[in-house]
Amino acid sequence: MKAFIKTRYGGPEILRFEEVERPSVKADEVLVEVMANSVNPADWHILRGKPYFARLSYGLLKPKHKIPGTDFAGVVVKAGTNVTHLKAGDKVFGHHLKGGAFAEYISVPANSCALMPTGTDYTEMACVPLAGSTAYQALVIHGQLRKNETVLINGGSGGVGHFAVQIAKACGAKVTAVCSSKNADFVTGLGADRVIAYDKENIHQHEGQYDLVIDTNGNLSHADYKRMGKRGVMVGFTTMGHMMSVSLRKAFSRFPLAQFTAEADAMDLDVLGTLIYKNKLKVHLTQTYSQHDIPEALSYIEKMRTKGKIAIRWLR
Numbered sequence: 047m048k049a050f051i052k053t054r055y056g057g058p059e060i061l062r063f064e065e066v067e068r069p070s071v072k073a074d075e076v077l078v079e080v081m082a083n084s085v086n087p088a089d090w091h092i093l094r095g096k097p098y099f100a101r102l103s104y105g106l107l108k109p110k111h112k113i114p115g116t117d118f119a120g121v122v123v124k125a126g127t128n129v130t131h132l133k134a135g136d137k138v139f140g141h142h143l144k145g146g147a148f149a150e151y152i153s154v155p156a157n158s159c160a161l162m163p164t165g166t167d168y169t170e171m172a173c174v175p176l177a178g179s180t181a182y183q184a185l186v187i188h189g190q191l192r193k194n195e196t197v198l199i200n201g202g203s204g205g206v207g208h209f210a211v212q213i214a215k216a217c218g219a220k221v222t223a224v225c226s227s228k229n230a231d232f233v234t235g236l237g238a239d240r241v242i243a244y245d246k247e248n249i250h251q252h253e254g255q256y257d258l259v260i261d262t263n264g265n266l267s268h269a270d271y272k273r274m275g276k277r278g279v280m281v282g283f284t285t286m287g288h289m290m291s292v293s294l295r296k297a298f299s300r301f302p303l304a305q306f307t308a309e310a311d312a313m314d315l316d317v318l319g320t321l322i323y324k325n326k327l328k329v330h331l332t333q334t335y336s337q338h339d340i341p342e343a344l345s346y347i348e349k350m351r352t353k354g355k356i357a358i359r360w361l362r
């Protein structure tokens with residue numbers, strides 16, 4: 047099969063599109079023919095091995111896993127002997143942080159993917175897994191968001207943010223979202239009750255009070271969370287120094303601030319699929335590339351100014 051491979055850490059230019067062996071299928075796994083991917087900041091963090099502490103998980107001197115790519119949608123070709131809920135021919139979407147998705151086929155644990163809802167397409171559903179799960183887990187699992195609560199979503203226009211605004215609305219919350227002024231109409235259209243343009247109002251001086259503060263951008267200080275929220279969830283990060291400063295202050299504070307790494311969970315993916323089926327969650331696609339342009343798509347997302355999502359469609 048054809049796949050992008052990396053043998054060292056570096057930028058998108060180090061990727062080579064080569065013939066490699068098709069992965070085998072373990073008992074708890076499914077082999078999926080990949081029809082579409084999306085790209086996420088995690089893809090370039092892992093590709094570059096940055097921040098450096100990520101190399102403890104992904105390989106100290108060189109990458110442990112040769113094929114990059116997290117999000118995929120495709121067709122199950124073979125199910126492992128222990129897999130009962132998926133079978134050959136099923137259309138699925140899922141994510142795998144160990145990589146392997148920028149390839150014609152990927153083998154993944156069956157519990158890291160779910161059935162695509164009726165009426166959806168591969169390109170759309172490939173955009174949902176990591177960003178959608180992160181938004182859902184931040185709001186519902188770590189943030190414990192309840193109906194009629196108020197939530198501030200710092201960074202409401204990107205992959206995670208645009209899902210977070212819609213999921214928070216679907217939960218019955220009152221949503222204030224922060225984004226650049228050029229994306230204000232977009233975020234209002236997603237359902238935000240109020241938009242704060244960070245290039246017009248300094249969020250670090252914002253006096254609003256919210257039940258929950260979610261930071262997908264990662265520039266809020268510990269004092270920002272405490273000033274604006276009753277509880278907080280840190281999703282993204284800007285610099286290592288900033289993240290360590292928040293973590294350190296969190297260690298000496300009683301303020302409930304959660305930090306987490308999104309997990310691939312079939313039940314969460316099912317919830318997201320149901321929201322899409324019921325028209326309560328939509329993927330906003332900014333651009334679609336072919337598999338040959340995956341390095342270009344990674345360069346695009348590395349600028350961290352993506353509106354909605356970027357998809358990859360496999361042309362065969």
Ligand SMILES: NC(=O)c1ccc[n+]([C@@H]2O[C@H](COP(=O)([O-])OP(=O)(O)OC[C@H]3O[C@@H](n4cnc5c(N)ncnc54)[C@H](OP(=O)(O)O)[C@@H]3O)[C@@H](O)[C@H]2O)c1
Pocket residue numbers: 086087088176177180200201202203204205206207224225226227229244262263264265280281282283284306307308347350351352353354
């Ligand atoms: N904890 C986890 O498990 C987890 C999982 C997934 C992602 N993440 C992290 O979450 C972050 C967001 O991921 P993503 O996929 O949503 O990225 P993305 O699609 O690239 O979106 C980045 C967004 O950041 C916004 N932004 C830039 N500067 C901002 C500012 N000063 N204030 C508010 N928003 C600003 C941009 O909006 P404008 O163009 O409107 O400025 C852009 O839409 C990344 O750091 C990623 O690594 C963490």
